[in-house]
Amino acid sequence: MKKPLILLLITLSIMQNWLFFAFVLVAFYSYRYGSGILIPVAILLDGYYGNYYHVPYLSLMAIVWYGFVSFACSKVLSLRSITP
Amino acid sequence: MKTQSRLSSKKKPHLKVILIALLVVGLGMLLPKVVSVTAAIVTYPAHAINNWINDSSSLVPSFIRDRRDLENQITELENQLVVAASLDVTQRRLIEENTRLRQLLGKEDEERTLAAVIARPSELPFDLLQIDRGSNQGIEVGAPVFVGKDTVLGLVVYTAPEYAFVELITTPGFEATAFISGPNVAVGLEGVGGGVARVRVPQGIPLTTGQLVYLPSVEPGLFGRISYVENEPTQPEQYGYVTPDVPLSGLYRVGVGKLSQISESPEQIDVNILELMKSKLKVDNVTVGTVGTTSSSTIEEI
Numbered sequence: 001m002k003k004p005l006i007l008l009l010i011t012l013s014i015m016q017n018w019l020f021f022a023f024v025l026v027a028f029y030s031y032r033y034g035s036g037i038l039i040p041v042a043i044l045l046d047g048y049y050g051n052y053y054h055v056p057y058l059s060l061m062a063i064v065w066y067g068f069v070s071f072a073c074s075k076v077l078s079l080r081s082i083t084p
Numbered sequence: 085m086k087t088q089s090r091l092s093s094k095k096k097p098h099l100k101v102i103l104i105a106l107l108v109v110g111l112g113m114l115l116p117k118v119v120s121v122t123a124a125i126v127t128y129p130a131h132a133i134n135n136w137i138n139d140s141s142s143l144v145p146s147f148i149r150d151r152r153d154l155e156n157q158i159t160e161l162e163n164q165l166v167v168a169a170s171l172d173v174t175q176r177r178l179i180e181e182n183t184r185l186r187q188l189l190g191k192e193d194e195e196r197t198l199a200a201v202i203a204r205p206s207e208l209p210f211d212l213l214q215i216d217r218g219s220n221q222g223i224e225v226g227a228p229v230f231v232g233k234d235t236v237l238g239l240v241v242y243t244a245p246e247y248a249f250v251e252l253i254t255t256p257g258f259e260a261t262a263f264i265s266g267p268n269v270a271v272g273l274e275g276v277g278g279g280v281a282r283v284r285v286p287q288g289i290p291l292t293t294g295q296l297v298y299l300p301s302v303e304p305g306l307f308g309r310i311s312y313v314e315n316e317p318t319q320p321e322q323y324g325y326v327t328p329d330v331p332l333s334g335l336y337r338v339g340v341g342k343l344s345q346i347s348e349s350p351e352q353i354d355v356n357i358l359e360l361m362k363s364k365l366k367v368d369n370v371t372v373g374t375v376g377t378t379s380s381s382t383i384e385e386i
């Protein structure tokens with residue numbers, strides 16, 4: 001139940017232009033549950049705003065964010081595996 | 085034996101997700117209508133809540149909207165204030181410059197030529213000024229030079245077609261007749277140099293700092309104030325050192341009058357001195373407050 005609620009809050013924050021709050025929620029969600037589901041949310045938001053007629057920047061940002069989080073997690077994991 | 089590291093096996097799913105996402109985004113750009121319709125349906129709950137916040141008259145949405153509007157209004161007013169303040173500074177500067185220029189040009193019936201100072205005593209020998217107007221602009225040798233409305237600085241001593249030199253009253257050896265307001269005496273004034281002139285006054289005449297010194301042979305002829313008094317009781321004379329109110333280093337515009345403003349006859353100089361004394365008690369910008377009297381105070385006066 002928490003996951004859909006946070007996703008709804010992220011969507012609402014972006015719609016209301018509360019960008020800092022949205023960023024905090026995105027960071028928290030990525031840390032707790034991973035950032036994969038944020039890509040479809042970004043695609044839906046871009047569709048809602050009609051950005052697919054121009055440049056779907058939210059979707060592209062979500063893909064980049066997913067790549068960044070995956071890279072950061074892999075580095076953290078490798079550090080954990082090295083340290084005793 | 086080759087083993088696959090955990091790290092590289094974990095990278096592959098991430099790469100797959102990224103590629104699939106890019107593919108979906110590419111397809112979306114090819115079919116934007118489909119994506120828009122799908123998004124409208126799926127995001128309907130968020131859309132409804134968004135509309136509720138934007139349009140509802142309930143307490144929470146009203147509070148959020150009002151707060152946002154007030155913040156925007158504050159930002160806009162602050163920007164307007166910054167713009168107005170800069171305009172106010174510009175306006176005040178223009179008003180001050182206008183007033184200064186009007187003063188330099190003197191009274192309406194006076195004819196003066198505005199000139200800029202292009203060299204000052206620190207850059208020229210003796211107490212001289214160089215101005216950027218010359219004979220081509222009607223500057224005459226011997227014409228008085230003013231700063232402000234009525235402060236005379238010196239006389240034009242040389243004119244070239246496009247510039248002129250002004251000898252200041254404070255030049256060593258410059259002599260003039262001065263009138264000191266206060267003791268109301270006409271005395272001799274001589275330049276000492278360095279922006280200072282000196283008046284010689286017999287002992288017994290009350291000479292104090294701050295007294296105005298006029299040159300009655302120039303119309304108008306305010307020169308400066310006594311800034312220092314040298315008084316040795318054993319000497320027959322006392323000296324008052326006079327400096328103009330405007331520092332020479334701060335001069336950048338002067339007004340050049342006409343030769344007709346210099347009185348050469350003693351009779352005319354006497355008339356000028358009498359005029360100065362007549363207006364001695366006149367004080368501008370005095371306002372008298374209302375005086376209340378009661379019958380008891382009136383009775384006391386009687």
